[in-house]
Amino acid sequence: MNSSLSKCLSEKKVTLIVSLPENNLKLALAALSEGADAVKMHVNVKHRASGNEFNAAESYIDVFRHIRSKYTGPLGIVPGGSYEEIKQSEMNLLSQIGFDYFSIYAHHMPSWMLKLSNMEKTFAISSDYDIEKMGQLRSLDITALEASIVPGEEYGSPLTFKDILAYKFLAEKVDVPVLIPSQRKLVPDDISLLSQAGVKGIMLGAVVTAHTADSIKSSVADFRNAIDKI
Structure with a gap:
């Protein structure tokens, strides 16, 4: 594979991204071995879903x-x-x-990051954003929007029709691909509905994959199979 995120999002019906619960080679290879299209890692953050705290980049070079x-x-x-x-x-x-x-909440992104020319830019919105104010983003050199709009206290609960309506609204409102993270306990059968709603990327995290290489392999394989059937 030799591809950018934007190319994946434009060419694939649904791009499968895995957000790793640890910055760990074994976990990355587990995801990739079962067909993940992209992987994402973390630095300088305490991650709510995995419960892990990530140090500065120098710790993981x-x-x-x-x-x-x-x-x-x-x-x-x-x-x-x-x-x-x-x-x-x-x-x-x-x-x-x-x-x-890079992937970051909009309220965590300093303005100078919009000028970075050597990385594609994705940003997330949380449950307290007004999704009706999301508009045209491509002119700001944004690659994708991550709809992290499920309240933290609802993490791990099943996907609802209300969620699908919100994702559909965003997909129709913005001019860049919409990604959704697995804040809900997504299952492979959700993929076809999310694709119908216009979602272009699914980001599997600890809520779905858990924390081991075997659990990541199993989850990614099941979602890969569901995406390939669309």
């Missing part, structure tokens, strides 16, 4: 380089959990290692 050496597809990074934690020098380091897109 070796594992990041090892993953990049094994895989040439889209490699994403969440660079921090607040705008104070994100440094231009660290973003430059991550780009040099081989990360080619």
